[in-house]
Amino acid sequence: MKATEVLMDEHKGILAMLDTLEKACEAIQAREMSELRRIEQILEFFSVFAHACHFGKEEDIFFPAVERLGEVLEGWPTSALRHEHVLVQGVFSGMRAPLKEFEKNPLNSVFRFLPNAREYIGLLRDHIREEEKVLFPMVDAHMSVGEQEHLSEEFGKIERSILNRCGKSLVRGEDGLPVLAASTGSPDTPEQGA
Ligand SMILES: [Fe+2]
Ligand SMILES: [Fe+2]
Numbered sequence: 483m484k485a486t487e488v489l490m491d492e493h494k495g496i497l498a499m500l501d502t503l504e505k506a507c508e509a510i511q512a513r514e515m516s517e518l519r520r521i522e523q524i525l526e527f528f529s530v531f532a533h534a535c536h537f538g539k540e541e542d543i544f545f546p547a548v549e550r551l552g553e554v555l556e557g558w559p560t561s562a563l564r565h566e567h568v569l570v571q572g573v574f575s576g577m578r579a580p581l582k583e584f585e586k587n588p589l590n591s592v593f594r595f596l597p598n599a600r601e602y603i604g605l606l607r608d609h610i611r612e613e614e615k616v617l618f619p620m621v622d623a624h625m626s627v628g629e630q631e632h633l634s635e636e637f638g639k640i641e642r643s644i645l646n647r648c649g650k651s652l653v654r655g656e657d658g659l660p661v662l663a664a665s666t667g668s669p670d671t672p673e674q675g676a
Contacts, residue, residue, distance in 0.1 A: 485544055485625075485633035486618040489536070493610045495660040496532045499524060500603050507599050510592060518584070518592075525578055527662050531652070532606070533574070534644045537567045539637045547633055548617070551624055558620065566609045573602045 483491075503524050509517040545560040577598035584591040621630075645651055651665040 483634050484622070484627060484630035485547075485637065486622055486630065488634050488637055489540065489544065490614060490618065492531075492536045492660070493614065496528075496536065496606065497610060498657075498659050499527050499532075500606060503528075503599060504603055507596055507603075511596060515588070515592075518581075521581065521595075525574075525581075528574060530644070530648050530650055530662055531660060533567075533571055534648070535641050537571075538640050538644060541567065542640060543633055543636045547625070547629070548621060551621075555620055555624065558617070560617075563609070563613065563617070566605070566612075570602065570605050570609060573598055573605060577602050 503521075506517045506520055506524065510521075541564060545564065548555060548558065548560055577595055580591045580594035580598075641652075645665065649665050650662050652660050653663050655661045
């Protein structure tokens with residue numbers, strides 16, 4: 483599989499989870515507080531799958547390969563995309579922090595959570611759209627399939643290493659989208675080929 487195909491496949495999972503988060507926010511806004519129980523699981527997906535695994539693959543493997551294309555993609559601002567990753571994760575922290583105080587002050591906690599969650603959803607959707615509409619087509623036009631497949635293999639190493647460290651594994655739901663599950667293996671197992 484080409485690197486851009488792997489990343490777009492992951493985007494589908496991330497976008498679907500953003501839709502789930504958006505629906506949960508609407509329910510919480512309508513005072514259906516039972517929805518809060520699902521939030522921690524949703525946030526863990528973004529923390530592990532979107533930030534650590536997906537952003538990690540882009541920042542450590544994909545963007546450097548794009549930058550090596552040099553003149554062909556001259557002026558392409560991978561630095562702007564890296565900066566957006568930082569922004570997205572900053573807003574994520576702002577969304578997660580108030581929930582830690584939920585027991586003490588539920589309403590205040592929810593009112594601080596909701597605007598951050600909506601900002602996070604918007605930022606991450608825009609970021610994904612930008613990568614898919616502009617960057618990936620340029621990469622597909624200028625990077626060989628062989629090089630892209632090599633990047634995909636490197637992606638696999640990063641993903642296994644991160645999931646192993648977190649004690650998580652990825653499974654596919656009935657809809658084919660990625661779901662985080664508790665790992666059945668030991669988190670201390672040395673990473674093969676990493
Ligand atoms: Fe990205
Ligand atoms: Fe991405």
